[in-house]
Amino acid sequence: MxxxxxxxxxxxxxxxxxxxxxxxxxxxxxxxxxxxxxxxxxxxxxxxxxxxxxxxxxxxxxxxxxxxxxxxxxxxxxxxxxxxxxxxxxxxxxxxxxxxxxxxxxxxxxxxxxxxxxxxxxxxxxxxxxxxxxxxxxxxxxxxxxxxxxxxxxxxxxxxxxxxxxxxxxxxxxxxxxxxxxxxxxxxxxxxxxxxxxxxxxxxxxxxxxxxxxxxxxxxxxxxxxxxxxxxxxxxxxxxxxxxxxxxxxxxxxxxxxxxxxxxxxxxxxxxxxxxxxxxxxxxxxxxxxxxxxxxxxxxxxxxxxxxxxxxxxxxxxxxxxxxxxxxxxxxxxxxxASATKRSGAGTGSGPNLKRDIWDSPAGSGGTYSMVAQAKALVKSSADVAQGTTWERNPRYRTYLDRVSATRWWSTGGFEGLEVSFIRE
Incomplete structure (x- = not known):
């Protein structure tokens, strides 16, 4: 690494x-x-x-x-x-x-x-x-x-x-x-x-x-x-x-x-x-x-x-x-x-549910901005991780979005320092 x-x-x-x-x-x-x-x-x-x-x-x-x-x-x-x-x-x-x-x-x-x-x-x-x-x-x-x-x-x-x-x-x-x-x-x-x-x-x-x-x-x-x-x-x-x-x-x-x-x-x-x-x-x-x-x-x-x-x-x-x-x-x-005050640490409320078709595949049923929406929901919540999977299953890829010590977010919808991982299942 x-x-x-x-x-x-x-x-x-x-x-x-x-x-x-x-x-x-x-x-x-x-x-x-x-x-x-x-x-x-x-x-x-x-x-x-x-x-x-x-x-x-x-x-x-x-x-x-x-x-x-x-x-x-x-x-x-x-x-x-x-x-x-x-x-x-x-x-x-x-x-x-x-x-x-x-x-x-x-x-x-x-x-x-x-x-x-x-x-x-x-x-x-x-x-x-x-x-x-x-x-x-x-x-x-x-x-x-x-x-x-x-x-x-x-x-x-x-x-x-x-x-x-x-x-x-x-x-x-x-x-x-x-x-x-x-x-x-x-x-x-x-x-x-x-x-x-x-x-x-x-x-x-x-x-x-x-x-x-x-x-x-x-x-x-x-x-x-x-x-x-x-x-x-x-x-x-x-x-x-x-x-x-x-x-x-x-x-x-x-x-x-x-x-x-x-x-x-x-x-x-x-x-x-x-x-x-x-x-x-x-x-x-x-x-x-x-x-x-x-x-x-x-x-x-x-x-x-x-x-x-x-x-x-x-x-x-x-x-x-x-x-x-x-x-x-x-x-x-x-x-x-940022155009607004940066915040560190967790927000309030539960984190987002697992998102199917997080890569917005043309073959899937998901909407647009799926990964962005997951990330925005995560940083404002009390959760430290959000997940999603691909629509396709053979193979399927799982996405992890992780809040880490460097993660910051602000009220206008921006964030920095979120970690992204993709893993083949």
Whole structure:
């Protein structure tokens, strides 16, 4: 088992920080700009949209306006011109119209980046070749912010990176296209890059998750690529755009019970930190200070594997922090500043009953946020442990959530220092 990190050992330099331990690139000294990492289901959340526009405003509240370049290449291509022109449809062109109008409602100008994975009809302006267009790149570079919409993050790799082919669609030896280079220049100049769902995940560095469910992750392991099986855990070793390199990123996190899948992926790929963002929630990350702030409706999970013991059939001593609106984290120390007073020790009332389908399997009957709900109920109760099992029985995995001496919780729904274990029965 690895030695748990503490604030003292980090300050003394006696352990390596998580961004140094994984296979991804180290944090870039002097990096500029903000990332706004949205876990999906933006739902036109005013707090998040206002923050994107405010961070992209070049002069605060002055006469200049934010200009958001809207990238939607993770979506499916439009089949016809009529579909492309209908904001109610779900395709790359239509999604561009939708998000462009949304940002304009919040006081920003929008540039719709006409890039897609393929051309489907005569006169289609969304074409793969535009990723290499100097005209499009210049339009992006003239923006003060960039927004990546949802879909499939692998489509962003295929459209905005120039990669050598590899077995299993794993992608390797990738370099920026001119348009991605322009996005990078917006960020490096102090602009904002926001993304929702796949638009969050693509901002990861090496070993970006590309698909899979928690149960299959533990049953079968992780595979490089994008198409091994519908529910199998897959990842891209090269990763995404590497704007965020503190740890592995995942979206729809507590919503879809993805804690177990990302612990499996982190262990497989040698990463010590996972950052999972729930729906209608965002982590605002300042690259210069390495500090993050949570905004929105739900929460952000920080899973620390540094002191964990993980084998093929169990994971133990994973530390789980769950941050909610107004909470902050310093990634250089992993210190959490809560928006309310932290409490130690037990609360009142009995602990939660055993939760069936705690990983929120698609095959099960459980609802969403099952593990988050168990954890919140535990820390506020007089109990020291809560349990849950997978819906699947062959084999079945049991989850233990343990209150330990480092566990703290606060009235707004956040907590830190809860221990998570998964054991195959």
């Amino acid at each position: 690895r030695t748990p990190r503490t604030a003292a050992t980090i300050a003394a330099g006696t352990i390596l920080l998580p961004f140094m331990l994984g296979t991804g690139p180290a944090h870039a000294a002097g990096a500029e700009g903000n990332l706004i990492l949205i876990g999906g289901a933006l739902n036109e959340n005013a707090q998040i949209l206002q923050r994107i526009v405010a961070d992209a405003d070049p002069d605060g509240s002055g006469p200049a306006r934010a200009r958001i370049a809207v990238v939607t290449a993770a979506s499916v291509p439009a089949a016809t011109a009529a579909e492309a022109g209908d904001p109610a449809q779900s395709n790359a062109a239509a999604n561009g119209l939708y998000y462009g109008d949304l940002f304009e409602q919040y006081g920003a100008d929008a540039y719709l980046v006409p890039i897609d994975i393929e051309t489907n009809y005569a006169g289609d302006p969304y074409v793969p070749g535009n990723a290499y267009s100097t005209t499009v790149a210049d339009q992006v570079r003239a923006s003060t912010g960039v927004f990546f919409s949802g879909g499939d993050q692998s489509r962003y790799v295929e459209t905005l990176l120039d990669c050598a082919p590899a077995a299993g669609d794993a992608f390797t030896d990738c370099v920026d296209t001119p348009v991605l280079g322009a996005v990078r220049s917006v960020l490096d100049a102090g602009g904002v890059v926001a993304g929702s769902s796949a638009g969050l995940t693509i901002q990861n560095g090496a070993d970006m998750v590309t698909g899979g469910e928690s149960y299959e992750a533990w049953r079968y392991g992780a595979y490089a690529g994008t198409g091994v099986g519908a529910d199998d855990l897959t990842y891209s070793p090269f990763g995404g755009f590497a704007f965020f390199t503190e740890g592995l990123l995942d979206s729809h996190f507590g919503t879809w019970g993805r804690q177990a899948r990302m612990i499996a992926l982190a262990d497989e790929t040698g990463h010590d930190l996972v950052v999972g963002v729930d729906e209608t929630t965002a982590l605002v990350y300042d690259r210069a200070t390495r500090r993050g702030e949570v905004i929105g409706v739900n929460g952000v999970s920080i899973l620390d594997l540094y002191g964990a013991a993980i084998t093929g059939d169990r994971a133990e001593y994973v530390r789980w922090d769950y941050l909610v609106n107004g909470d902050r984290i310093d990634f250089s120390t992993l210190a959490v500043t």
